[in-house]
Amino acid sequence: MNIFDNVEALSVRVPDGAFVALPPEYSWVPASLARALIVQGTRDLHVLCVPIGGITVDMLIGAGCIGTLEAAAVSLGEAGLAPRFTEAVQSGSIRMKDSTCPAIHAGLQAAEKGVPFMPLGGLIGSDIEANRDDWRVVPDPMESGNGPIALVSALKPDFAIFHSPKADRHGNVWIGKRRELMVMAHAAKETLVTVEKVVDEDLLADEATAAGTLSNLYVSGIAEAKNGAWPSVLHGVYEADREEIATYAYEAKTVEGFQAFMERALTHTRLAAAE
Amino acid sequence: MNIFDNVEALSVRVPDGAFVALPPEYSWVPASLARALIVQGTRDLHVLCVPIGGITVDMLIGAGCIGTLEAAAVSLGEAGLAPRFTEAVQSGSIRMKDSTCPAIHAGLQAAEKGVPFMPLGGLIGSDIEANRDDWRVVPDPMESGNGPIALVSALKPDFAIFHSPKADRHGNVWIGKRRELMVMAHAAKETLVTVEKVVDEDLLADEATAAGTLSNLYVSGIAEAKNGAWPSVLHGVYEADREEIATYAYEAKTVEGFQAFMERALTHTRLAAAE
Amino acid sequence: MSCQPEELLICVIADLLESDPTVRHVAVGAASPIPGSAVLLCREETGDRPRASIIHGETNNPFTDGAREIFDCAAQGRIDAFFLGGVQIDGQANINLLGTMGEGGYPAIDRRFPGSFGSAYMYFVVPKVILFRPEHSRRVFVNEVDFISAPGVSARDVHRPGGPKFLVTELCLMSFDAERARFRLESVHPPHTVEEVRDNTGFDFDVADTVLVTPEPEADRLNVLRSRVGVEIGHTYPGFASRVFGIEPAK
């Protein structure tokens, strides 16, 4: 575990082609780290949305960073459809692995437990299941009288990446009740985290904070990134920048509009990287 | 969810023959509630230790409350063997379902997910597995090239019972980092909790406390029980009463010694129930 | 008192929840302001029922075990009602949240929508799923969906404690009979007609012996909706609360 000086020190650890798990916009998305990946020109990522994507994934798609996307949905929420995602899927420019929320959680839990699959209710008869070569519907191997059951494959990302309000100097990261971040980190080989602030208190020392803390055992690298989830929400710290997201939703409908928007959005990231 | 006036209002909800999940001694054991079950003369319980038992389970066995016990181990820790457990298993007076820690956790996770089983590494070639009719070893149904895999059945207790430092007036219960308590509550039909204190703050209102809180959605009943884990530890509140446990370990080696010990130990519980 | 279309739909859904005492806990997913308002209205009117869990919300959110908890909770049988929509819905209640397909079908996408979310699971495990899709047109209500995000009915040997019970649109309320795998028209919202429903539905459906006229909400009910419910739903859906109820987010 290392605490790095800047976000770019984390982004350079993610090579082209890496399998990267990303939380949803409402759960501490690493927007700043994603912009650093865009600036460094990362290509062919296999991104797993846990379980849905928003503006951050849409930007990564628009910037050409993503080769394969696995998600239960991608949307800008109240701001409407995710424009670059929509265009990419319609044109077939990315490979889309359509999933459903609980299957993504279960696949990560399988990796967390080191087993090749997880059984899951539902799914049978869905075209999602029918189109997933890595899932199976089998007769219940326990013969519990409940009929066939679906099995979903373990999801083992190379990297889990997310943003958090704080980590301590030992690299223990506050996740609060965002337990999907913990499952992501357990399932992934490495976890990279940006934080608003590195704090002096030991988050594991007190049971009250330990309850919402991911141990540094799972964390490879941390860097401070002020407003690192912006324009998305960081609950308890700042709200979503609805105006920015609405502007994006409108401008990114065309390739040219997207590029103009990103030119502005990335200026700050480029400046920081050049420092 | 109801907040009751005393522990007996919880214990009477547990009928003879119920399937009851109990945390280990180091994780907020409901010792006071167990004594109330003994005083009310509960019989034929199927107790699941999550995943190991200590003095509380030993007392329940000695008092004749348990018909079937499922556990990975039962021990008094530094105080040595659990005397009533040892005698009961050697004489065959209880039905013992021997298990192993991760299988109990996985079985509860299966119930938490509403699936009939959970795959689990290891186990193959163990006599524990060989003697469990409710587990199976099957060829990997995903053909992931990792050979056969063990499946353990879901564990769905009628009741999860535990003790906690605090709950709020809505019935939300502080569990800190004792997440096995949350899995137990999710897996069980009903959850009954004794607490040191019912507090005024809303534990879900703040992300910092919400992170270590079990929602009242899963809780049927709560009652205050001062020193409710005694003589076991309640981390952050009081230490284990090692002297009391050592005395028990010595005296409970014989039936007569156990009865004399319990006579003293239950006096307070009987007085409280009579009030 | 004049009533907005959204308000009528909220009341129709609230009635479905209020009239069914087995509905003790309703979960509301992402981007569901009308169903969310209906649950809160029901609770205001019954005084205590149902418990409403609005996921992703900061209030009315009991979940502390991460994003998977709502799914686990539903599979445990602790969620009695849930809402799903669809880009397309067909006469067997198959729902498609993914998009319309191009030549040869999936994965060739003609028009893509966000995706299936948790539908392929919740549709199986929640006893009372209410399908909610305001737009009532032949483009939505098709004879056969292009992609089954989640099937309306399942083979007998498939474990399925849950499934669709009702469909609420801008025109009408339908019930769904899983045995027959068919919808039945129950009531039509004024000023619309049975013929209008038929003209705008691409699948065959049954018609109740007496098709009711959906009652318009009373003034008292609208007051509750526009005050207490509006403020509460505004915590999760500020844009919706502003547009429909004119309630601006607290600063």
Added chain:
Amino acid sequence: MSCQPEELLICVIADLLESDPTVRHVAVGAASPIPGSAVLLCREETGDRPRASIIHGETNNPFTDGAREIFDCAAQGRIDAFFLGGVQIDGQANINLLGTMGEGGYPAIDRRFPGSFGSAYMYFVVPKVILFRPEHSRRVFVNEVDFISAPGVSARDVHRPGGPKFLVTELCLMSFDAERARFRLESVHPPHTVEEVRDNTGFDFDVADTVLVTPEPEADRLNVLRSRVGVEIGHTYPGFASRVFGIEPAK
């Protein structure tokens, strides 16, 4: 400086950890004060390695996902070494933590011990399992265990990244060769002898070409053990720290 038997064993185990750079993280289970002390001693001596996770401890405990986390963590390949014991251990490294069996075998129990804990799992997933059983007698080291809590070796088609590597007793250190499914005597603790080991072992084992005499710990090492390590292990095992190191728990 004279050394207690527990101190020698702590040093033997510490050497097994120090000499293997792949051991970056060691977990120590319940009721394991000697292995726990060995890990802490190793860390004192290397300055940083290995990370020690003492489950159920309030210090040196990184686990915040409940009692299952250590098992998940091990299955993820994040735990490099672990300790197991046995009421009985046989020549194929099968371990029995359950008890001795009566007529006809399990479930007829002759003498019951606590149980198998997590052995049936950890033995499979942790690469370097060190078997630790101070009592070296034919009652413990039997030709065939009465009950296999966890098997020493597995069929080739069974996924097993982990297994037994060493055995430490009051008499000696043995290594284990999974291919041959046999132990090999590596060193004998003074003043004991190879013959004594053989006399007290109920199974056949190989003997290294040169059986070493286990070195006694140096004074510096004992000082570290009796001060810093003793205090730290006392947080988790106060009875042990008091008895072996004479360190009383802080009030």
